[in-house]
Amino acid sequence: MRTSIFCKSSFTFLLSSFLFGFGLLCQTNNVSSQTQNKANEAPIYVISDKMIAQKDASMVEFIGNVKATRLDSIVFADSIKIYFVDNNKEKNSDTQNNVKKIISTGNVRYTAGERKAFADKAVYTTHDDILVLTGKAPKLITGSSFVTGKKITLFRMQDKVLVESDGTKRVEAFFNPEDNISEDNNSNKQ
Numbered sequence: 001m002r003t004s005i006f007c008k009s010s011f012t013f014l015l016s017s018f019l020f021g022f023g024l025l026c027q028t029n030n031v032s033s034q035t036q037n038k039a040n041e042a043p044i045y046v047i048s049d050k051m052i053a054q055k056d057a058s059m060v061e062f063i064g065n066v067k068a069t070r071l072d073s074i075v076f077a078d079s080i081k082i083y084f085v086d087n088n089k090e091k092n093s094d095t096q097n098n099v100k101k102i103i104s105t106g107n108v109r110y111t112a113g114e115r116k117a118f119a120d121k122a123v124y125t126t127h128d129d130i131l132v133l134t135g136k137a138p139k140l141i142t143g144s145s146f147v148t149g150k151k152i153t154l155f156r157m158q159d160k161v162l163v164e165s166d167g168t169k170r171v172e173a174f175f176n177p178e179d180n181i182s183e184d185n186n187s188n189k190q
Contacts, residue, residue: 045070050060065081074112079103104123131156138152148163
């Protein structure tokens, strides 16, 4: 059973603020050039219990109490794997295009100001700018507004989100007009 939410009403701020914040952490190319330059210059700081780098797999994995921070965005997880483009043909001049995929697993929590997300697994692919949250009950939250289901797919390029149920638990959403926080107001709070 699928339920698609694609509208320009009170859900727009929830989606756009989440996408904006997560995009800064993941270095996507779908933000304005000024914001993108700021994000590219901002370092990513990762702490974990262990790190494994595999050159032949073009992958770095951070394991155990992982915390990845960039600007005001923070991702917590049990494990975060970052896959890089593995040959020069695929590489672009932009730094963010060197990252092919980011997989966060186990107790995934994302936060940036009023924006929050929870999942058992988050998979972000840079070539199509899609984030997929899965698990028992993945959830997107802004203020007191939220959406939850079995699988949440965020299509950043289309400003679209698809929330799916598993047939036993239905999609649930709550939109509070008081949570309509603009990007300007939100950045001033932080």
